[in-house]
Amino acid sequence: MSGLENWIPNVIDLADEFPICLMQTLQMLLIPGLISFVFGTLFGIMLVVTRKGGIMENRVIFFVLDKLVNLFRAIPFIILTSLLVGFTRLIMGTSIGVTGALPSLVIGTVPFFSRQIESTLSEVDQGVIEASQAMGLTPMQIITRVYLKESIPGIARAVTITLISLVGLIAIAGAVGAGGLGDMAIRYGYNRYMYDVTYVVVIIILLLITLIQSIGDYIVKKTTH
C-alpha cells in the first residue's frame, strides 16, 4: 500500500467517498436514463408518425413537438439547470443533490434522445411501412411490430450515445451541487489541487463509458441481420 499512498495520497484519504459518489453518478445515470428512454421513445415515435406523409399525419402535434425539442436542445445544459431551479424545487422539493438534478437531467436528455429515435425510425424503409398498411395492420401495430422491431439495433445505438452524453451532463450537474463523481473532481481535484482525485475520477468514468459502449455494441451486433 505504501506505493499507492505516494501516488494517490488524497484518493486513499477519500476512499470512503468514492463509492458514495459513484452510486450518486449511477443513480443520475439510470433514473433519468430510464425516464428519458420512455419519453424520448414516445416523442421520437410521435415525430415520425405525425410528420407529413407519416402514418398518423398531424400537423399540429408535429409542429408543437418539433419546436419544443428544438427549443430545449438549443439551451446549454448549465443554463437549463439554473433556469429550472424554481421548477425543480416545486416538483422535487429541493434543487440540490441527486434529487435536485433529476428534472434538469431528464429535460436535458429527452430532446436529444427523441431526435436520435426519430432519425433511427426514419431509416425504416417506407416500402416496408407501405407493405404493412397493405396487409391491414393498424397504426399501433405498425409502430410496435414494424417501426420499433425493425429499429432495435438503431435504438440500441441511440441509447448508447445518449447514456454517454448523459455521463457528461451528470458531471456538469455535479458542478452545480448535484454530487457524483464530477462533483468530486471539481471539489477536490480542481478547487483543492488534489489532481490524483481527478485522475481516478477520469479513470472510473472512462471505465463506465467503455462498459456502456461495449454493451451497446454487443446488442447492436446481436440484433443486426
Next chain:
Amino acid sequence: MIELNHVSKTFETKQTDVHAVKDVSLHINAGEIFGIIGFSGAGKSTLIRCINLLERPNEGTVAVDGNNLLKLSDPQLREVRKKIGMIFQHFNLMRSRTVFQNVAFPLKDSKLSKPEIEAKVMELLTLVDLVDKRDAYPSELSGGQKQRVAIARALANDPKVLLCDEATSALDPQTTRSILKLLKEVNQRLHITIVLITHEMAVIKEICDRVAVMENGLIVEMGNIVDIFMHPQSDVTKNFISTTSALTRIYEMVEQDSPITRIQSGQYLVHLKYGANTTKEALLSHITREMAVETSIIFGNVEVLQDTPLGDLVVIFSGAEHNIQQAIAYAQNQGVEIEVIKS
C-alpha cells in the same frame, strides 16, 4: 372481381397539381391475370395503389369482390386489405425477421393457433420453394428469393387478389421468368386474380390474359393480349410491342436501304402476320408451287401468347406481277394479314 369506375387521383404540389390518374375505368374478372403497362410516370403505380386504397382516389369508385372500398370504415378497410395481397419492386421484407417470421407476420392476429400458423407458413414456403431458407434473414437471400418470400407473405391470408407493383423490375431476366412462372402457378392453382403493373412488354407477353396500356394517367388501350399484339392501335402500344420484337429492325433496314432488304424490280417485300388458325397451312410452299412465285424469307418470328402462336414473316416475293398479286390475294384469303413494305 375488381371494378374501378371513373377513378381520378391528383397530387397537389406547391407549383401545380399532378394528375396521376385521370378518369380510369377498369373491370378485372375473377381469376384472370391483368397487366397494366406504361412508361414511368404514366400513373400505373398510383392506379394499382387505388385498388387497395394505399392511395385514395379523389373521384370515382373502387370495388373489390363486391365491397365498395371508399365507403368502408378504417377497421373494415383493414379487413378487406387482408384479402388483397401485394408485392413490390423492392420486396419490402422486414430485415429483423427471418423468412419464416416474415411469412408468418400477416398471420399474427389471425385466429390460427401456433401449430396451424407453422403449417400454413411451411405450406407457403413449399409453394415458393424456399423451405430450406426458413431461418435465413432477408439479407442472406438473392433478389429472386426475396420476391418469393414476399409472394408467400402476400398469400398468407388466402387473398382473392394479388397486386404486383413492378414485381420483376429489379430482377434479372432469368429470375423474372421464374417469378412469372410462380405467379402463373399461383393464379392457376389458387385461383387468385392477379393485377400486375410493369414497364416491360415481355412480362405482359409471358403471363397476362388482358392488358391495359397507360399513358399520362389515361388508359389508351385495353384488351386481350393476342388482339393487342396483333392489332395495336396507339403509338405507345406499338412502341411497347416493338421493344419485344426484332421486326422494328427490319423496318429500320428498309429505311436505311440495307442490302438485306433491297429488292429488284418485279420483287415485292412483304410482311405476313398470322394468328392461331392459319399457321398450320403450308402457305409459302403453296404459293411457290401453285403460283410460280419465288419466296425468300429474310425474317421470321413466332410468339406464343396464351398458347396462341403469333407469327411474323418478312418475305421477298419474286415472279410475274399478276402471280404476285394472286399470291397476296391467296394469303389474305387464308386469313393471313399481308402488308407490302416495298415493291
